[in-house]
Amino acid sequence: MANTFSGGVKLNDGKDLSRNAPITTIIPGPEMVYPLVQHIGNPSIPVVKAGDHVLVGQKIAEADTDLSAHLHASVSGKVLGIENRRTADGHVVPSIIIANDRRYLEIFYPENRKLRYTSRSTMLHAIREAGIVGLGGSGLPTYFKLLGGSSHRIDYCIGNLVECEPYLTSDYRRILETPEKIVNGLRIMLTMFPRARGILAVSDNNPEGYQALRECTRQDERIHVRKLHDKYPQGSERQLIYALTGRTLNAKMLPYEIGCIVNNTDTLAAINQAVITHEPLITKIITVSGDAVRSPSNFRVRIGTSYREVFEAAGGLTPGLRPEECVFLDGGPMMGNRIESDLDIPVTKLSSGIIVLTRKSMQAADPSACMRCGRCVEVCPNNLVPMQLLRDSEKKNESAFIRHNGLECCDCGTCSYICPARINLSASIAEMKNQIMRDPELAGDYARRYVRS
Amino acid sequence: MNREEKLYDRTPFVRESLSTRDCMLLVMLSLLPSAGTAMYFYGSRALLMILISMGAAVCTEALCCLLFRRSLTVTDGSAAVSGLILALILPPTVPLWFPAAASAGAMLVVKALFGGIGKNVLNPAMTGKLALTLLFYDAMQNFGTGAAGEAVRIADLLSGERADLTEILLGRAAGGIGTTSGVNILIGAMILMLTGVVSITIPAACLAGLVSILILFGGHGIDPYYLAVQILGGGTLFTVFFMATDFTTSPVTRWGKILYGVLLGAVIALLRISGIPGMEENACVFALPAVNLTARLLDRVTMPRPFGIRNARRTIRYDQPDADSEVAVGYQDTEREMSGSGREGGQETILLGLRPAVSEDSAFLLELRNDPITRSNSFQTSEITQAEHEQWYARALQDPDTAIYLLTSVIDEEEYRFGQLRLHFEGGAAVISYTIAPRYRGHGLGRELLRLAEDAARLRPGTTMLVGEVKKQNEASKKSFRSLDYQESVLGDHLLYRKTLPTVV
Numbered sequence: 001m002a003n004t005f006s007g008g009v010k011l012n013d014g015k016d017l018s019r020n021a022p023i024t025t026i027i028p029g030p031e032m033v034y035p036l037v038q039h040i041g042n043p044s045i046p047v048v049k050a051g052d053h054v055l056v057g058q059k060i061a062e063a064d065t066d067l068s069a070h071l072h073a074s075v076s077g078k079v080l081g082i083e084n085r086r087t088a089d090g091h092v093v094p095s096i097i098i099a100n101d102r103r104y105l106e107i108f109y110p111e112n113r114k115l116r117y118t119s120r121s122t123m124l125h126a127i128r129e130a131g132i133v134g135l136g137g138s139g140l141p142t143y144f145k146l147l148g149g150s151s152h153r154i155d156y157c158i159g160n161l162v163e164c165e166p167y168l169t170s171d172y173r174r175i176l177e178t179p180e181k182i183v184n185g186l187r188i189m190l191t192m193f194p195r196a197r198g199i200l201a202v203s204d205n206n207p208e209g210y211q212a213l214r215e216c217t218r219q220d221e222r223i224h225v226r227k228l229h230d231k232y233p234q235g236s237e238r239q240l241i242y243a244l245t246g247r248t249l250n251a252k253m254l255p256y257e258i259g260c261i262v263n264n265t266d267t268l269a270a271i272n273q274a275v276i277t278h279e280p281l282i283t284k285i286i287t288v289s290g291d292a293v294r295s296p297s298n299f300r301v302r303i304g305t306s307y308r309e310v311f312e313a314a315g316g317l318t319p320g321l322r323p324e325e326c327v328f329l330d331g332g333p334m335m336g337n338r339i340e341s342d343l344d345i346p347v348t349k350l351s352s353g354i355i356v357l358t359r360k361s362m363q364a365a366d367p368s369a370c371m372r373c374g375r376c377v378e379v380c381p382n383n384l385v386p387m388q389l390l391r392d393s394e395k396k397n398e399s400a401f402i403r404h405n406g407l408e409c410c411d412c413g414t415c416s417y418i419c420p421a422r423i424n425l426s427a428s429i430a431e432m433k434n435q436i437m438r439d440p441e442l443a444g445d446y447a448r449r450y451v452r453s
Numbered sequence: 454m455n456r457e458e459k460l461y462d463r464t465p466f467v468r469e470s471l472s473t474r475d476c477m478l479l480v481m482l483s484l485l486p487s488a489g490t491a492m493y494f495y496g497s498r499a500l501l502m503i504l505i506s507m508g509a510a511v512c513t514e515a516l517c518c519l520l521f522r523r524s525l526t527v528t529d530g531s532a533a534v535s536g537l538i539l540a541l542i543l544p545p546t547v548p549l550w551f552p553a554a555a556s557a558g559a560m561l562v563v564k565a566l567f568g569g570i571g572k573n574v575l576n577p578a579m580t581g582k583l584a585l586t587l588l589f590y591d592a593m594q595n596f597g598t599g600a601a602g603e604a605v606r607i608a609d610l611l612s613g614e615r616a617d618l619t620e621i622l623l624g625r626a627a628g629g630i631g632t633t634s635g636v637n638i639l640i641g642a643m644i645l646m647l648t649g650v651v652s653i654t655i656p657a658a659c660l661a662g663l664v665s666i667l668i669l670f671g672g673h674g675i676d677p678y679y680l681a682v683q684i685l686g687g688g689t690l691f692t693v694f695f696m697a698t699d700f701t702t703s704p705v706t707r708w709g710k711i712l713y714g715v716l717l718g719a720v721i722a723l724l725r726i727s728g729i730p731g732m733e734e735n736a737c738v739f740a741l742p743a744v745n746l747t748a749r750l751l752d753r754v755t756m757p758r759p760f761g762i763r764n765a766r767r768t769i770r771y772d773q774p775d776a777d778s779e780v781a782v783g784y785q786d787t788e789r790e791m792s793g794s795g796r797e798g799g800q801e802t803i804l805l806g807l808r809p810a811v812s813e814d815s816a817f818l819l820e821l822r823n824d825p826i827t828r829s830n831s832f833q834t835s836e837i838t839q840a841e842h843e844q845w846y847a848r849a850l851q852d853p854d855t856a857i858y859l860l861t862s863v864i865d866e867e868e869y870r871f872g873q874l875r876l877h878f879e880g881g882a883a884v885i886s887y888t889i890a891p892r893y894r895g896h897g898l899g900r901e902l903l904r905l906a907e908d909a910a911r912l913r914p915g916t917t918m919l920v921g922e923v924k925k926q927n928e929a930s931k932k933s934f935r936s937l938d939y940q941e942s943v944l945g946d947h948l949l950y951r952k953t954l955p956t957v958v
Binding site: 005009011012045062063064065066121124125147148149150151152153166238239242248249250253257259327329333334335336337338340355357359361362363364365366368369370371372373374377378381382383384385387388404405408413416417418419420421422424426427 | 762805808911
């Protein structure tokens, strides 16, 4: 097998900054914020009201539809109310506010389940109850994905441990520190899909993690650990499946249609926790890194903690830098978003890192004219012609955009990254794509890949 | 947000450091060895030609930018590169106004009038030379002697005169001032490729096309001397590495590049062996602009197929597998599944699941609804027309209180549909109605479907009760409901089945 895909770029990954920082736990502040949208579907429905006292792990909001997920309190304390609060992506979302009583009283967790005596429906139920969604950023409820997969023959259950975004090291640390939890998550998947082979995919730049996982899976005949080329976007679902199995799928399809179920590091760890110890998803590993951060670190953070507390735990900005000289990002620099507001926004299930870059390092420049060098075509992992799609979006020509397969774009940003003229290809293409996806008639089969609203 | 702020608001937030200007500087760097050839053989006159040509190109470009009110693109270096290349491909004896006029004309007519950088269809330098060749043919064929001693023409070499190939490789041949030394061109080409500015695709395809046509139609068979002269003489190498790879006038797709290269090589070779006088020396001059014209077209016809698109259509097959097909219709016992083995007793079992119905399932559902046995078991027994069905189905898909699922299994990438389940939510109850396709009845699929229905019902928060209504004579459904511990009660001419939705621990 090729161990990679065609196209893509080798990035300067910046992971050395925080690679060696062990995961430490952050003690949250007095006020915790739980936005009701931490998944792709409708907002969850609160089941607590102002004045209620909640415990750690207690359900505070219920899923509304299939595409929505439960929410749980990550601290104990009093519910202050439901208010509109801004989230990292800039939207203002109704959120449950809880005053942290700093006692961290937990709900009663029943005795640990034994995998051998746990039925498939119990596992599915546990995963749904724990409020697990695709933690790689998709936000698709894991329960929903597994339910869809159950009518298909699943040949591969894949653990996506690639973490190809620069700077992020939360998966790297998790693999190194608690590989058994990830492997156990995959074992649960394999119990649900008894014909499947399990594959854990790591990147070439993570030899330590590869070793740790090999150690852990020595006894498992069904689990294989595979090393993939260190290349962006190797962690993109379709490219990952291709590199591991040789199977290809397009943007209209879901992985289970070609017999694959893919979960990322955090999701596997959360599945393990949900099924074995009954614990809901209430913490996330967050990397704080970038060339403007004083001491880049990895933290275990209770969901609902504010970004400011997490950022300050890493020592804040490098001395001598002013905030105006830096850019704050939510997530990695390739697919993450800029945090436009202040840092008073809560950590959610979908947070992965706070990356702060100095403006100097960003190679920012005004776009100049395209000289047709064709680099974007060379690197596009989906074999598209980004320069043509850019032209179609500039002309607002929807039919040409669709004819040139613009809806196959996965927003990886590789074309913009490589462009010597600094043209913002991926941003323009994404804008056009989102506009088309809002019209179900134009989007057709592509609408099946649930777009985040 | 102001302009300055916007610069930092662009995803992705890290970028490759190589810019357009870097590309152009690297091209100039890779042209230095060839410029060295020119100055070694022709001294200060070569330097003068280069400076005049570059100066004319840069000034014209700047003027055009001002004239057409475009942003000033002189600083990107593309005009300087065009000027440099144009000087290097001219013969040493031309009057000094040749490079000036050709450069200025190329920048104005070939580049600026087409819309500036990235928009020109023809290679400016080669088109400039083409114009000079057509207007002042004799002047353009006087290669002089200069320091090169007796310059060897490719035409003489081909007509039988033998010369030392190493001499030619080092540049003692007739041609453009910078295009004669194969060694220096290859050094430059290495710089260009190792720094990743251009890929080897076009040059390789071009040389392959050239050589194959010469072998096939050149009349010399595989004659290394003949082929070497063709490649080294007449500016071929310089054209192939520095001009055919020009970003703007060559295709961008991989197959476009290959076809373009092969086409260029073939046209050069065919012009050379066509016997038209002067073509030995000038084949490249005519071939390149002609082939430039095909670049955009080649891009269009070689648009790559996106990743995974060949699986674009899911095959939903709803004619059932053949009766004697090896796939036995069975089901996988959910409890037994935990043991971790997919095979039970040697028989291939299939995995059943529910998936939400989509609009493409309409025909299948109509067929199910109009099946005679289904009709007799349901509460409205008349046949349903296509139009009625479609209207009903569209509404049902929209209805928030109705969920329609299909009982399916995917076998060898094809989906088989075995039946349908409809849940209608009322208060805390989910009212079940289901149908198994006629072909699959009698295998216990109904019971499996009802079991899965419990999972489906749990998706709706607040559902506590499952309800099913069955006609008294419908033995199959009665059996399924009973086997799953539903409570039976009689309600007129039909039976009512009820069950509290079991909680899952």
